Amino acid sequence: MDRRKLERDLRRQDGVVSRRQVLAAEGTDLDIARLLRRREWARVHEGVYVDHTGPLTRRQREWAALLVHHPAALAGRSALRAHGLDDDGADPRGVVEVAVAHGRRVTDPPRVRTIQLRDLDAKASMRSSPPRLKLDHTVLMVASGAARDDAAVAVLADAVRCGRTTPARLRSTLDGLGRLPRRRLLGEALADVAVGAQSPLELRYLRDVERAHGLPAGERQVRELTRVVEGEPLKVVYRDVRYRDHGALVELDGQLGHAAAKDGWADLDRDLTAAVAGDLTLRAGWQQVLDPCRLAVVVGVVLAARGWRDAAAPCDRADCAVRPERFP
Numbered sequence: 001m002d003r004r005k006l007e008r009d010l011r012r013q014d015g016v017v018s019r020r021q022v023l024a025a026e027g028t029d030l031d032i033a034r035l036l037r038r039r040e041w042a043r044v045h046e047g048v049y050v051d052h053t054g055p056l057t058r059r060q061r062e063w064a065a066l067l068v069h070h071p072a073a074l075a076g077r078s079a080l081r082a083h084g085l086d087d088d089g090a091d092p093r094g095v096v097e098v099a100v101a102h103g104r105r106v107t108d109p110p111r112v113r114t115i116q117l118r119d120l121d122a123k124a125s126m127r128s129s130p131p132r133l134k135l136d137h138t139v140l141m142v143a144s145g146a147a148r149d150d151a152a153v154a155v156l157a158d159a160v161r162c163g164r165t166t167p168a169r170l171r172s173t174l175d176g177l178g179r180l181p182r183r184r185l186l187g188e189a190l191a192d193v194a195v196g197a198q199s200p201l202e203l204r205y206l207r208d209v210e211r212a213h214g215l216p217a218g219e220r221q222v223r224e225l226t227r228v229v230e231g232e233p234l235k236v237v238y239r240d241v242r243y244r245d246h247g248a249l250v251e252l253d254g255q256l257g258h259a260a261a262k263d264g265w266a267d268l269d270r271d272l273t274a275a276v277a278g279d280l281t282l283r284a285g286w287q288q289v290l291d292p293c294r295l296a297v298v299v300g301v302v303l304a305a306r307g308w309r310d311a312a313a314p315c316d317r318a319d320c321a322v323r324p325e326r327f328p
Contacts, residue, residue: 196220
């Protein structure tokens with residue numbers, strides 16, 4: 001048996017190897033049986049082994065899933081983690097998601113979930129270690145399969161915010177995925193991300209409050225140099241939404257509760273800085289944005305008091321709070 005070749009495979013694959021690779025290294029089934037008997041290796045799946053007898057790491061479980069269905073690529077949340085993106089939505093049961101070519105018949109072992117894709121070679125980076133679907137395909141497929149619409153939008157926004165991709169790249173990839181679930185929603189969300197809305201909360205405010213009720217179009221993620229007291233060093237701040245013609249800001253607190261002291265103090269400091277410059281800050285969180293009609297009334301009244309010559313309009317909801325008879 002060519003142990004040097006086998007050791008290279010084991011190192012590259014985090015200690016996981018397949019029967020196919022053992023045979024390619026001039027090993028035999030008797031060699032595998034001996035290593036298992038000596039407890040130098042342990043069987044993970046049929047024809048897939050790891051070079052120890054302890055608990056598997058996440059990466060080892062991923063390699064084992066890829067090798068049992070070789071050739072395959074990580075898909076879904078498993079691919080998202082391999083690309084270094086947030087895995088808050090990871091399956092708590094530790095399921096590994098992999099993609100194989102369309103038309104293959106495979107039987108999944110426990111905690112492995114397989115999808116079939118046409119043109120797998122074009123959609124996957126098979127030379128990566130471990131092989132995985134390309135980033136843009138991964139992001140769109142995870143978003144399309146999210147449990148809720150806001151979770152789907154969050155996947156897109158997170159990928160763009162961390163600089164790993166762009167709305168244009170995702171839009172181009174989406175155009176080639178004609179049957180993807182939630183395709184229309186994802187396309188609309190990408191258009192919103194492209195104008196600067198970066199979080200699900202900001203996206204909801206843009207769509208459900210500002211656009212739906214005919215409010216002026218605000219500037220988003222505005223970078224500004226500010227100071228509160230003359231002589232203090234200039235500090236960079238980012239305004240979530242600025243209504244420049246009306247001296248008004250909307251700051252959106254996306255963290256539920258937003259209770260951390262440092263975050264609260266930083267928010268107050270930003271509000272003070274805005275007040276010194278003559279700007280009025282409206283601060284809203286999920287509770288307010290999830291009641292978009294009421295928030296539209298508030299923002300509309302504030303903008304009107306600061307020079308806006310129009311008024312908020314009712315949205316398509318039958319119970320929209322923007323009604324002249326309700327708010328004379």
